[in-house]
Amino acid sequence: MTETTDSVHLPVVNIAETGDIILVVGPEQLKLRVESLILKAASKSLCTMFRLNWQEDRESLVLGPPVDILLPEENPTALTCICAILHYRIEMVPQIMSPYDVLKVAITADKYGLVGALTFANQSWLSPLNKAASDLIVLAAAASLFQNTQAFKEITKALVLSHRGSYLTLWSEDAISVLGERIYCLLEEQRGFARLKLEEILLGGTKASSCVHRCGWTSKYAYAYIQLLETQSLWPMDIQSVAESIERANRMPDPIPEERSTECKFGYKHFVPDYRSSYRYKLDNLDSCIGICLNCFLSKQPSAVSCQMTHEH
Numbered sequence: 001m002t003e004t005t006d007s008v009h010l011p012v013v014n015i016a017e018t019g020d021i022i023l024v025v026g027p028e029q030l031k032l033r034v035e036s037l038i039l040k041a042a043s044k045s046l047c048t049m050f051r052l053n054w055q056e057d058r059e060s061l062v063l064g065p066p067v068d069i070l071l072p073e074e075n076p077t078a079l080t081c082i083c084a085i086l087h088y089r090i091e092m093v094p095q096i097m098s099p100y101d102v103l104k105v106a107i108t109a110d111k112y113g114l115v116g117a118l119t120f121a122n123q124s125w126l127s128p129l130n131k132a133a134s135d136l137i138v139l140a141a142a143a144s145l146f147q148n149t150q151a152f153k154e155i156t157k158a159l160v161l162s163h164r165g166s167y168l169t170l171w172s173e174d175a176i177s178v179l180g181e182r183i184y185c186l187l188e189e190q191r192g193f194a195r196l197k198l199e200e201i202l203l204g205g206t207k208a209s210s211c212v213h214r215c216g217w218t219s220k221y222a223y224a225y226i227q228l229l230e231t232q233s234l235w236p237m238d239i240q241s242v243a244e245s246i247e248r249a250n251r252m253p254d255p256i257p258e259e260r261s262t263e264c265k266f267g268y269k270h271f272v273p274d275y276r277s278s279y280r281y282k283l284d285n286l287d288s289c290i291g292i293c294l295n296c297f298l299s300k301q302p303s304a305v306s307c308q309m310t311h312e313h
């Protein structure tokens with residue numbers, strides 16, 4: 001994988017064994033041997049940069065040793081990853097990367113116009129599964145730069161569903177430099193909406209059974225249901241994590257009234273409510289609404305928290 005050049009005695013990562021250029025990356029001067037043609041085909045800005053570097057000595061490029069291209073401001077991890085993908089050296093691409101490394105790759109890809117070339121590679125890096133909220137906000141920034149609308153929605157959805165406390169505890173200068181502070185307002189707005197909607201769905205269960213003849217049938221079921229919400233920690237003020245509350249609601253047993261109703265001549269119209277089927281559809285619908293729309297977010301549309309449309313690309 002690495003070799004030592006005679007001229008500078010520093011290790012070279014051979015992404016392309018016979019590459020014609022060596023990218024000297026970052027202050028630590030990591031050296032990446034790559035094929036200029038591949039990078040030029042993928043990135044217009046790199047194409048321009050290489051052209052400027054080589055105008056004076058085109059012949060040495062063809063016949064001589066690889067030419068050094070100095071990139072002192074770039075991140076070595078990010079550029080190694082990007083060059084490995086572009087050269088189909090998949091074994092050199094880490095399967096698991098920290099959210100901060102993913103963001104560094106995204107920032108570098110965005111800078112050199114390489115986002116499109118990394119479309120398939122970024123899918124697995126942006127998965128919100130088993131990520132802490134502090135990592136999710138960084139991944140959201142990366143998803144935004146990768147222009148991955150699906151991942152951005154899934155990541156912000158995970159933040160809305162699972163985070164309990166203030167979003168300001170997730171303050172990240174790295175994320176803000178990409179997303180701006182507005183993202184924290186939108187997350188708070190959408191979580192507020194999700195909690196209210198969930199409360200509305202759950203409290204709707206008090207009206208699930210009704211008899212208009214004042215026999216007490218409605219009241220006894222409503223009271224039993226209210227007591228059940230309290231014991232299941234699903235009363236409005238108990239709802240902190242939306243995801244946990246939805247899970248508790250789905251596991252909640254049906255209420256069993258302990259009070260009696262009076263005799264009712266319309267008793268043949270009484271029925272025991274089917275609570276589950278009445279709110280399951282609404283819970284599924286709520287779940288599908290959560291997540292911020294990247295298209296609306298980038299165009300500063302207020303509908304970013306409620307967009308259900310499919311945008312043209």
Ligand SMILES: [Zn+2]
Pocket residue numbers: 211212213214215216217264265266267270
């Ligand atoms: Zn009745």
Ligand SMILES: [Zn+2]
Pocket residue numbers: 293294295296297303304307308309311
């Ligand atoms: Zn939208």
